[in-house]
Amino acid sequence: MPVHDNLLCVGIDDWAKRKGMNYGSILVNAETGRTIDLLNSRGSNDVIDWFSAHQEVKYVTRDRATAYASAITKSIPAAKQIADRFHLVKNLGDAIHEEIRLEYGHLKQVAKNLSADVKIMSSNTAGVDTHDDVGPISEPGISLYMTERQEKFQLMVKLKKDGHSLTNIARRMQMNWRTVKKYLTSSLPSIKRETRVNYNKYINQVNHMVNLEINPTAMFKSLKDLGLNCCERSFTRWFTIKFPAYQYKWNRACLQPLENKKPSIWINYIPPLKKLAIFITNPGYGVSKETGECSKEKEIVDEVVNKVPILASLRKAYIDFRTVLKGGCPEQLDVWIKEVQLIGRKKIDRFCNGLKKDILAVKNAIIHNWTNGLVEGCVNRLKNKKREMYGRCGFQLLRRKVCLSVMG
Numbered sequence: 001m002p003v004h005d006n007l008l009c010v011g012i013d014d015w016a017k018r019k020g021m022n023y024g025s026i027l028v029n030a031e032t033g034r035t036i037d038l039l040n041s042r043g044s045n046d047v048i049d050w051f052s053a054h055q056e057v058k059y060v061t062r063d064r065a066t067a068y069a070s071a072i073t074k075s076i077p078a079a080k081q082i083a084d085r086f087h088l089v090k091n092l093g094d095a096i097h098e099e100i101r102l103e104y105g106h107l108k109q110v111a112k113n114l115s116a117d118v119k120i121m122s123s124n125t126a127g128v129d130t131h132d133d134v135g136p137i138s139e140p141g142i143s144l145y146m147t148e149r150q151e152k153f154q155l156m157v158k159l160k161k162d163g164h165s166l167t168n169i170a171r172r173m174q175m176n177w178r179t180v181k182k183y184l185t186s187s188l189p190s191i192k193r194e195t196r197v198n199y200n201k202y203i204n205q206v207n208h209m210v211n212l213e214i215n216p217t218a219m220f221k222s223l224k225d226l227g228l229n230c231c232e233r234s235f236t237r238w239f240t241i242k243f244p245a246y247q248y249k250w251n252r253a254c255l256q257p258l259e260n261k262k263p264s265i266w267i268n269y270i271p272p273l274k275k276l277a278i279f280i281t282n283p284g285y286g287v288s289k290e291t292g293e294c295s296k297e298k299e300i301v302d303e304v305v306n307k308v309p310i311l312a313s314l315r316k317a318y319i320d321f322r323t324v325l326k327g328g329c330p331e332q333l334d335v336w337i338k339e340v341q342l343i344g345r346k347k348i349d350r351f352c353n354g355l356k357k358d359i360l361a362v363k364n365a366i367i368h369n370w371t372n373g374l375v376e377g378c379v380n381r382l383k384n385k386k387r388e389m390y391g392r393c394g395f396q397l398l399r400r401k402v403c404l405s406v407m408g
Contacts, residue, residue: 009059011375051075083361084372330363
């Protein structure tokens with residue numbers, strides 16, 4: 001193995017020998033981008049031994065792993081540790097993602113309330129209303145079955161108060177005694193059955209098929225093609241309540257498929273969680289670089305950000321943090337931490353506390369231009385070497401293959 005004496009800046013990171021089980025460490029010359037050495041573990045002892053033999057190192061770039069930080073401090077305390085800017089920004093992005101996840105249900109409701117005032121631009125949607133599939137039905141109906149069930153319950157309660165036994169009540173009601181016991185131990189059943197599926201969204205198609213004397217099973221199959229999200233039993237129950245006098249339950253099927261013309265805009269929509277986090281942390285996302293036109297998703301997200309102050313605060317914190325990292329003034333980091341902690345969010349406070357514990361390395365990342373990106377590239381090349389030599393080598397052969405490679 002070659003001997004490296006005059007090292008100025010070294011980057012260190014871990015690599016997986018067997019992902020989730022065994023890990024090693026890789027050391028890279030930050031000036032040349034070439035791999036210097038591979039360590040058989042990522043434990044502190046191996047790292048201390050290696051750096052103790054290279055006291056000439058002045059700068060060490062690393063991620064935010066505490067094991068590496070403590071090992072470098074013990075072996076070469078005079079060297080300046082530099083935290084990787086990419087990992088810092090990613091850690092803040094992950095914290096913001098978690099905060100948005102906690103508020104995602106509320107954000108969807110805010111977007112829904114905002115879009116309630118939006119006028120639908122397309123009126124020829126073949127009778128398909130543009131409200132959500134999910135939502136309580138406006139007028140829950142009363143079925144004959146539920147009425148009879150409530151009458152049975154009231155009669156059983158009356159017989160129980162009159163002193164009749166479970167066996168006697170079961171004989172009178174022509175029911176199993178276990179069923180009678182279940183009725184008597186439960187509360188009064190409601191005769192109104194509500195559903196979370198908004199069947200009124202498809203009421204025009206249903207009326208059209210009723211005029212064609214289509215049977216309910218064929219109606220359900222046709223509506224499933226249009227996006228109805230329920231089981232056939234639930235639809236049949238709703239149809240029986242809505243059209244109690246329908247006489248064609250066993251008639252022919254629908255011969256022609258129904259058309260579903262989509263509206264020209266979508267309302268009650270907020271991007272998925274991961275995409276929403278990108279919109280929050282990157283204000284330019286969703287804007288065409290050629291025309292400058294904003295996507296509909298971005299417009300909706302911007303409206304939600306204006307309505308929810310915490311999103312505006314998180315966006316400002318992310319943008320300001322990136323500005324601080326590029327500004328070259330480490331004193332601005334202390335100001336940023338104080339301002340962000342005023343937001344009062346648990347995940348953000350945890351991120352700030354992590355910065356305080358590693359404050360010198362973070363400030364060095366602001367001052368110096370060294371980065372751990374070259375180390376990440378060497379890790380990717382190491383993975384390729386592992387695939388090439390899968391099942392045919394041990395650690396020492398892999399170490400020589402990587403460190404002595406002409407291509408780095």
